[in-house]
Amino acid sequence: MKKRLKVLIVDDSATVRRVFTDALSSEPDIEVMGAAPDPYVARDLILRLKPDVLTLDIEMPRLDGLSFLRKLMKHHPLPVIMISSLAKGSARVCMEALEAGAVEVLAKPSGQFSVGELGLTLANKIRAAAQANLKVGARSSTRPASTVNQAKAVGTGPLRPVIAIGASTGGTEAICSVLEKMPANCPPIVIAQHIPAGFSKAFADRMNRVCAMKVEEAADGVNLQPGLALVAPGDFHMLVRGGGALRAEVKKGPLVCYQRPAVDVLFESVAQVLGKQAIGVILTGMGADGAQGLLRMRRSGARTIGQDKATSVVYGMPKEAFHVGAVEQVAPLHMIAGLIMNMVEAGVPAPAR
Secondary structure, eight states: OOOOEEEEEEOSOHHHHHHHHHHHTTOTTEEEEEEESSHHHHHHHHHHHOOSEEEEESSOSSSOHHHHHHHHHHHSOOOEEEEEOSOHHHHHHHHHHHHHTOOEEEEOOOSTTOHHHHHHHHHHHHHHHHTOOGGGTSHHHHSOTTTOOOOOOOOSOSOOOEEEEEEOTTHHHHHHHHHTTSOTTOOOEEEEEOOOTTTHHHHHHHHHHHOSSEEEEOOTTOBOOTTEEEEOOTTSEEEEEOSSSOEEEEEOOOOBTTBSSOHHHHHHHHHHHHTTSEEEEEOSBSSSTTHHHHHHHHHTTOEEEEEOSTTOSSBSHHHHHHHTTOOSEEEOHHHHHHHHHHHHHHOOOOOOO
16 A cells, blocks of 8 residues: 655644645545644654655744744755745745745635635645655755856847746746846746746746846736746736737636646647747646647747756656657756757757657
8 A cells, every 4th residue: 555645734723724634634645644833843743753744834923934944954854835825925935935945835725615625736735745856946956056057148049939938846946047047138938837826926026036037927918028037827827829919818717737827728829829939948846737738839849848857856747748759858957048048049940740
């Protein structure tokens, strides 16, 4: 029988601890080993119960979740899912937690009808977190100073494509690692990152502070422009539309690969509208979202890149894309920005498939 994943819930709210426990009770591969009202109790339970995954509230008395996370990742690294309200300040702190080594983020449940949906979402995040390679989870581990390649500014090469990037678990840090090496006048970038509603703007704002280009949460109808990166809003699909100036379409719609935004939705629209005038990049994440969309991009003549296993927090999405033949080049994270810009300068469509 397959070993069940052991989970420890850390939250000062007894209601949240109960809701999480109830939401996971029907999952045959997950077992809630215990619950703690604060990090001090959690510290003792971690040593005694040896959980596989920790859910950690951001806002707690005595010691806040971010401070505890930093201590934990230094002395006793564990896969951590940060739990936060949708308040602007809390969402921003969650982005700091992901930078500090947390592998997932989840909005705190609210409303009497949220438990059923929460069960599926939380269980999938726990499964993804359990697979995380913590050695590459923190920013300092994904961009070794001796090997970082800064992408050169765009010259006058023949190709001015759109760059489409998709990611999931570990993706917020991976995407930031790529974008902060891109030049200010880079081609338009569209991004689908699996992220809850309410957190995507904090994610975009954080990248906007550290990147040379402008980074924004996408809005429906916004034009794609050089030097602008658009992040799909949480709980909305994003597509690229033509018929004149290229623009983003942001809309609801059914979940695709259990996700909204879905990478496949973005990639398939890019393949349809842009064909060979595009570059597709698939980064760390659990599952198969993006594999078929990237394959369609490659078959339409686009250049395609997949992150390698060694630098992926979870080598799921890039692996699936590689296995179906969607990935033209495999590269470590710290080389992807330079590879993208080399493709832009070369302006050579991918070989026909």
